[in-house]
Amino acid sequence: MSKSQSLALDWGWTVTAPTAAAMAAGGAYGLASVGALTGMPPEYALLAAGTGALAQGGADFYQRRPLVHGIARCAAWLAAGGWCAQALAGQDALTWSAAGWWGAGTAGAMVLARGLVTAEKTAEGGRAARKLQKWANGKAGEWQRRLADLFRLEGHRVDGVRRWKSDVGYTVRVQMPDSTPDLPVDAPRKLAAALRLPRGGGVQITDGMAYGEIQINVTEKDVMVEELPLPDDTTITTINDPIPLGLYTNGEEAVMRLLDDCGLLVGQIGSGKSNQVNVANAGLLRTNDCVVWHIDTTGAGISMPWLRSWAIDGTSDVPLIDWVADTEEEAHIMLDVAREGISARKSGYQDLMASANDDKIPVSPQVPAILIVVDEIAELPMALMNKLDSVVNTGRAVRVRSLLCGLRATQDTITAAMKKQSRNRCGMRVSDPEELHHLFASGGTRLDPKAAPHRGSGFLSAPDENDVITDPAPFKGYRITPKRTDHLAPHFAGRRPTPDAVLLDTAPGRYYASRWARVLPRLYGDRQLAATTRPYTDTEVLRPPLDPVNGLPLTGADPVTSTPSPSPASTGTSPGPTPQPDAGARIGGAALAALLNSAPRSPRTATAGHEQGAETDRDGITADFGRVIEQTGGPADRPDPVPELLRTAHETVVAAGGRMHTADLAAKLGLDATALGTELGRLLRAAGVERPGKGTVRTGAANESKSGYLAETLAEAISHYRNTQ
Structure with a gap:
């Protein structure tokens, strides 16, 4: 039996005012009865009653109770003392007459005590309300004047x-x-x-x-500095409930709702992002109708703490994280299973949705939600990003969602689909307000990073109970330690669901059963594993064959259609074998080259500066630019509508790391800074795009804030020109 469920004696006793009156009356009756047998003088009873009345009067005065109430309580003490003295003098405490008077007095004292307490509580509430109203009226007047003075x-x-x-x-x-x-x-x-x-x-x-x-x-207070331990609550929840992350400054719980919507969680190094991911893991694993999968190709750091109780200690019979993709190949297999499972669920659960009268699958331990947590998303190649986009775009109705985590939420790391479909957005502590402006589309320009200056604090925007997205607000995340994780894991293991047969009854689904036989040797090497892992590893290891051209696993899943493929006409060469994009690159290399080369070039781009000597630099810019092209859907069979200056400026800013001051950009392009700013401003206004904040960026060795441009701002304008062609 867990500590929280064990029985314990409770020696506490809440004494109400009527109970106290009855106890005092009982004491008086006992004193009169015993005193009569022992010959106690009646004066002792009067002395005790007088002492009690004096103490009661002092207590009422100290607590500022009404004078009438104090007199009534003192009179009750004196009445009890008088009855006791009379009973001692006549030695008749045990007679029916004395007992009757005692009972009547006791009943009256109990009623009086209850009435006095009720009246005092009402009066106290009224005083507090009047005091609060007086304070609120004063504050309202101050704010009326303050707003007029500061903002006219x-x-x-x-x-x-x-x-x-x-x-x-x-x-x-x-x-x-x-x-x-x-x-x-x-x-x-x-x-x-x-x-x-x-x-x-x-x-x-x-x-x-x-x-x-x-x-x-x-x-008014710095509530972000104190550490908030994760609450000690292991009761079973459901993915229909919100997932707690921490507390807002007003004391309300900061939560994400991940049943219908995906989530974004970003934070720079040292911000507490990894801890926040583990807090989200704890909330997800506390449910009994959500299967958790992880993708972390940088060492499975978000998974290892939750696998320890099963793989090393043997205190959990099942893995809490149902599947961990620690390599790109394993991530391809996982996402292929998810993509094909989405299609299978859509057709396989039509009757279930009809019976629930809903166009979305009702989750249960038998048909659980699938939540894919992805960490260090910037390290994933474009082929995996395309598959994640497919899951994000198509999995809502069948309850396959994702929580995407990374160091930044810029367009070079988070695709447009991921950002648009993620209504839950969490940004941990940052030093640059532009990061918040880009992450939070609504209300981001009002945020001040100094409102969340401590590790573990950040800003959160998520749907509320009415499915209305709240403005981003500062919050302090819960803290979860390795010992706390080890304590929670055995409690959560017994409630973990497994994927349903419909989801796995696909071509890629045959690789699910041997997932741990592939993954555990990579995670733990030659380390001795617990016996609880044997049912998962003593099986035939299935590995999909690899495509000899691009090296991708051939799981039998349909290919992702969002990756553009080059056509012979666009390359200007004779028809022949179509080159395949490199799966390990950040973009589809040959496809992107064909796409870019199909766009008309100005004489400047056709000069010797872009011949063989500068081809390496251009390929680097092309590779970074490829993600934007794939997201915006640039056509390969018609002229590029993007203005040459805008495209060139974007390439230069990307090559410089994603942000540049206007003067530095003008120097790179060989243009006058004022003329460049005027022309780029005209192009951005025509596209309906505004630069975040005041149009300033921090960059350079001195990290100065000057007028400049972000790569994602220019990319947004490029998207507008392409979409409105």
Whole structure:
């Protein structure tokens, strides 16, 4: 039996006011009965009653109770003492007459005690409400003046101020004037400075319940500095429930809802991202209707802590992580099983969906959801990214979802499909506000990284219980340690579901049974494994053959159709064998080259600068640019509609690491900085694209903030020109 379920004696006893009155009356009756037998003087009873009345009066005065209530309680003490003295003097405590008076007095004392307590609670609640209302009215007046002074507002109205239950801040509800429905982008920083808030506190501005209404959330204390241990709760949950990640500054739990929507979790090195992934793992493994698969080709770091109880200690009979892809080949097999399983579930569970009157599969331990957690996504080749895109785009109805984790959420690491389909977005501590602006499409420009300055803190935007995406808000993530993981693993092992037969009854599904026979030797080498692993490893090891051209596993799954393939016409060569893209590259090499070469080039790009001597540099730029081309769907059979300056600027910025100051970009292109900024600004405006923040970026050796461009901003404009051709 676990410690949380073991029986324990509870020596505590909550004494109510009526119970206390009955106990005092019982003591008086016992004193009178025993005293009569021993000849106790009646004066002792009066002395005890007087002492009790005096103590009661002092307590009532200290607690500031009403005077009438204090007099009533003291009178009750004196009445009990008088009855006791009378019984001692007449030695008749055990007579029916004395007992009757005692019973009547006891009943009256109990009723009086209950009435006094109820009246005092009501009065105390009224005093607290009046005090809170007085505080709220004062704050409302302060905010009315503060908003007018800082932002020169006229016609606004502060409708109310609500204190948080956690007592670390409050929310101000403001009705904005028609001419100014929102505050400036830098309003949170100005307000935080005006309030002199500490680091870790801050101001967050969100939309209200109606247009023209905003809510200003003020965190007055640094609640991010303290560590929050993962709560000790191992009760069974379901994937229908939200997955807890930590606490918001107002004390509410920060959660993701991963049944219908995918998730993004990003954070720079040292931000607490890995811990947050493990917290999400704990929430997923606590359910009994969600199968968890992992893809981590950098060493399976997110999986090893959860496999230890099964593979090494032998305290769990089943692996908590149902499948771990530690290599690109294993990841291809896993994603092929997922892709084919999605198609199989769509046709195989039509009756189940009809019986539930829903167009999505109802999850259960027999038909569980599949959640694929992917870490270090930037390390995956483009072929795997295409398969992940397919899962992200097609798996919602059949409950196959993903949680994608990485160091950044830029377009060179996260595809457009992944970002658009991930309504749960978590950004751990960052040093550059532009990272938050890019991750959070709504409300990101209002965020200040200094509101979450500590390790384990970040910002979260996710659907609420009404499926409405909330604005990103700062939160502090729970902390989970290796010892805590070892403690939780045996509790979670007994509830782990297995994939259903329909999902695995596909051509790639035959490689599922021998997954651990392939994976465990790579993870643990020659280390002695627990006996609990033998049912999973004592089996025939199946490995799919490899394509001799691109090296991809041939699992029998249909190929991904999103990867563009070159045509003879686009290459300008005679018809012949079509070159296959390299699976290990970040893009389809030959296909991309054909796609880029099909676009018309200006005389500048046809000069000797792009001949053999510069071909290596151009190939590097082409490779990085390939991801954008594949995402935006650039056609290979018609002229490229992207302006030459925009395309060249994007290639140069990508080659420089994804961000460049305008002056440096102009120097690279041999143009005047002012002229370049004017022309690029015109092209971006024509595409309806705005640069994040104030159009400044931090880069260079000094990490200075100057006017510049991000690769993803230019890529968004390229996408617009291609999509509107």
